[in-house]
Amino acid sequence: MGFRPLSAGERFYYVLHPSPTVVIVTKCPNGRYNAMPASWNMPVSEEPPSVAVAIDRESYTFECLESHPEATINVPHSGQADLVYALGSVSGRDVDKVAKYGLKLEESASISVPRWSDAIASIEARVWKKMDVGEVRLYVFEVLGVYVRGDLYTRWGWDLTKTSTLLHGAGRTFYTVGRRLVARKIS
């Protein structure tokens, strides 16, 4: 069987999913903090360290980032799928998600937006560059500090025998990271 073209009703981006999900915490014009999941994210450069996230301009997070251009980019684990889905299903414009979902926050070292204490990693970041693309604003954040759960992280990254990052498939479907493969050495 060869390729078939996607039909008009199919979402093109599912060919690039499942995608690692982060929870973006921002400081909002109402003085409160807000949290939204984002699976359209990627590391961009090492020097300086930077991360890009595509944020819908209709989201409250967009409004919060425009008023306060700092965020923590928090990495949830696979046991938090229900919570992450819930955070992505309501807007901070209508609901105080931090209060409603009892999100535990802690002070960051380099910015005034807090980290999410129950994440397995938290990146402190400041907006560096931005570009409008279609309905989103693509934010490139400069990474100012990175904090990991020391019992789960090794010099090669996550110890997947102990935890898994959360990959977003489609709708309410998420995946955990599966088998570890090590590619053959180039001779």
Ligand SMILES: Cc1cc2nc3c(=O)[nH]c(=O)nc-3n(C[C@H](O)[C@H](O)[C@H](O)COP(=O)(O)O)c2cc1C
């Ligand atoms: C797993 C998951 C991943 C998501 N990824 C993104 C994303 O990368 N960019 C985006 O703009 N919205 C994304 N969304 C949708 C937002 O999280 C959702 O619109 C949210 O309610 C916005 O919250 P806010 O208005 O409080 O900012 C995602 C939702 C889920 C459940």
